[in-house]
Amino acid sequence: MTDQVAELFREYHGSLVRMLMRRTGDRDRAEEIAQEVFARAVVAPPRNPRPWLFAVALNLVREEGRRRARQERRLVLYKAEQPTSALRPDEALDRGERIASVRDALDQLSERDRDALLLKAEGFSYDDIASTLGLARGAVGTTLSRARRKLVEAYRAGEGAHDAAS
Amino acid sequence: MPHLDDGLIHELLDGEVPSDRLPPIQAHLASCAACQARLDEERELMAESDQLIEALDDVSVATPALLPDIAPAPRRAAEWPRQLAWAASLALAVGLGYTAGGGLRAPDTVVDGLTAPSATTSSLDDRSAEAVAEEPAGPPPVASQAVPARERGTAATGVAGAGAAAPTAAPPQAAAERAAVAVDSMARRERADEARRDAALAPGRSEPVAQANRLAAARELVSEQDVAAKAALAADREVAGVAVGVPEGPLWRIVGTEPLRTEYAGDAVRLVYRHSLGEVVLVQRRVGTEMGWRLEVPPGFPADSLSALQGRVR
Numbered sequence: 051m052t053d054q055v056a057e058l059f060r061e062y063h064g065s066l067v068r069m070l071m072r073r074t075g076d077r078d079r080a081e082e083i084a085q086e087v088f089a090r091a092v093v094a095p096p097r098n099p100r101p102w103l104f105a106v107a108l109n110l111v112r113e114e115g116r117r118r119a120r121q122e123r124r125l126v127l128y129k130a131e132q133p134t135s136a137l138r139p140d141e142a143l144d145r146g147e148r149i150a151s152v153r154d155a156l157d158q159l160s161e162r163d164r165d166a167l168l169l170k171a172e173g174f175s176y177d178d179i180a181s182t183l184g185l186a187r188g189a190v191g192t193t194l195s196r197a198r199r200k201l202v203e204a205y206r207a208g209e210g211a212h213d214a215a216s
Numbered sequence: 217m218p219h220l221d222d223g224l225i226h227e228l229l230d231g232e233v234p235s236d237r238l239p240p241i242q243a244h245l246a247s248c249a250a251c252q253a254r255l256d257e258e259r260e261l262m263a264e265s266d267q268l269i270e271a272l273d274d275v276s277v278a279t280p281a282l283l284p285d286i287a288p289a290p291r292r293a294a295e296w297p298r299q300l301a302w303a304a305s306l307a308l309a310v311g312l313g314y315t316a317g318g319g320l321r322a323p324d325t326v327v328d329g330l331t332a333p334s335a336t337t338s339s340l341d342d343r344s345a346e347a348v349a350e351e352p353a354g355p356p357p358v359a360s361q362a363v364p365a366r367e368r369g370t371a372a373t374g375v376a377g378a379g380a381a382a383p384t385a386a387p388p389q390a391a392a393e394r395a396a397v398a399v400d401s402m403a404r405r406e407r408a409d410e411a412r413r414d415a416a417l418a419p420g421r422s423e424p425v426a427q428a429n430r431l432a433a434a435r436e437l438v439s440e441q442d443v444a445a446k447a448a449l450a451a452d453r454e455v456a457g458v459a460v461g462v463p464e465g466p467l468w469r470i471v472g473t474e475p476l477r478t479e480y481a482g483d484a485v486r487l488v489y490r491h492s493l494g495e496v497v498l499v500q501r502r503v504g505t506e507m508g509w510r511l512e513v514p515p516g517f518p519a520d521s522l523s524a525l526q527g528r529v530r
Contacts, residue, residue, distance in 0.1 A: 071273075072273070085435065085438050085439060086435070089431060089435040093427075149271060152271050152272055167265070168269070171269045176227070176230070189223075190227075191224060191226045191230070192221070193223075194226050195222035195258070197265075198226070198262055199222075201268055201269075202265055
């Protein structure tokens with residue numbers, strides 16, 4: 051079993067955690083969810099690990115999101131971790147604001163659009179995105195088109211509002 | 217042919233339109249300025265969207281010390297300039313001609329000089345844990361997608377560890393990170409124990425006790441693996457500090473054809489070849505004193521000519 055876990059880790063852990071971090075904005079959560087996903091994969095090894103792992107991870111994010119929504123507001127990551135940055139404070143703040151703006155824009159997407167976008171960013175093919183998210187293959191292009199446009203427009207709108215306020 | 221809709225335009229730009237569907241699309245684009253303009257507009261939109269996603273990985277701001285295992289992004293599509301993506305989409309139509317003209321003669325499945333591929337074609341496993349209940353049940357054809365750079369790094373680490381590349385003396389920082397990981401692991405193990413105890417004390421819950429125990433044991437196992445993986449990553453970074461950059465000595469190549477482009481991803485070099493079935497990537501990475509390699513091919517490659525392509529890597 052250890053070999054199986056090691057193999058799964060080698061193949062998918064980095065990609066899965068990166069996707070989860072982009073999705074949640076919180077590295078600790080990303081790590082914890084990834085661990086839970088791999089634990090479940092150990093209990094019931096999937097025949098097709100990649101879509102399985104990512105589908106389960108996204109389901110856990112959704113479950114946890116609903117739970118957390120009742121309990122607390124998520125902290126903005128860059129504020130918490132800014133002291134560890136090697137950047138100058140103003141530089142770190144600028145970059146942190148950009149990350150926060152992108153995350154705000156990403157949060158405005160529907161879950162399906164957001165997940166499709168993040169899976170595509172992990173190198174998923176349309177076929178893999180379709181199977182992971184339960185979409186028809188023919189709907190993936192439309193989904194990604196809508197997701198990309200929405201993300202860019204929401205980001206631009208946020209930046210516009212920010213500029214107007216400052 | 218009607219105007220191209222947004223979905224088709226993105227499918228086209230992502231290189232996901234099958235070659236047999238391309239001719240009428242090409243013909244329409246050649247005669248429709250409006251669709252051509254839309255194509256250009258969407259190409260810019262995609263580039264901007266990719267940049268925004270990658271901005272989330274700004275490790276200098278958003279991540280603590282051990283983040284290198286999840287950075288940088290793989291950018292399979294993003295590494296492919298949109299113009300090239302479009303050009304390559306069109307080129308698919310002549311891919312067979314390329315093959316007949318002395319390119320890659322026979323399609324192969326993954327050939328691996330570093331690690332074994334995980335090639336499967338089966339459906340999602342519906343016997344798995346409860347979280348899968350919500351997951352799609354359709355049969356997912358697996359794509360042997362390019363493995364993100366960091367994964368390749370970790371995969372190769374095992375090989376490097378067996379060879380001469382594993383460091384013998386870790387710098388203090390790496391040791392401190394490993395210690396931090398160990399502490400983290402202890403905390404996680406305690407949580408796993410706690411979960412197991414909770415499960416044992418609450419047999420009336422929907423999750424059966426046996427299942428809870430199996431899951432708790434698995435969590436512990438995964439936690440240990442996580443520690444091992446991070447320790448390996450810390451060591452790998454020390455190796456990578458030496459190995460990053462243009463490799464010394466000649467690169468492996470597929471004889472008889474020229475690469476479409478060369479990419480540098482972390483400490484790996486990727487020679488990308490065009491094939492009628494998609495891109496074939498010869499990934500190479502320093503392993504000890506030599507360059508290890510592996511081939512990545514698109515899904516759907518028949519396996520019977522594996523040795524033919526492997527034999528052409530020189």
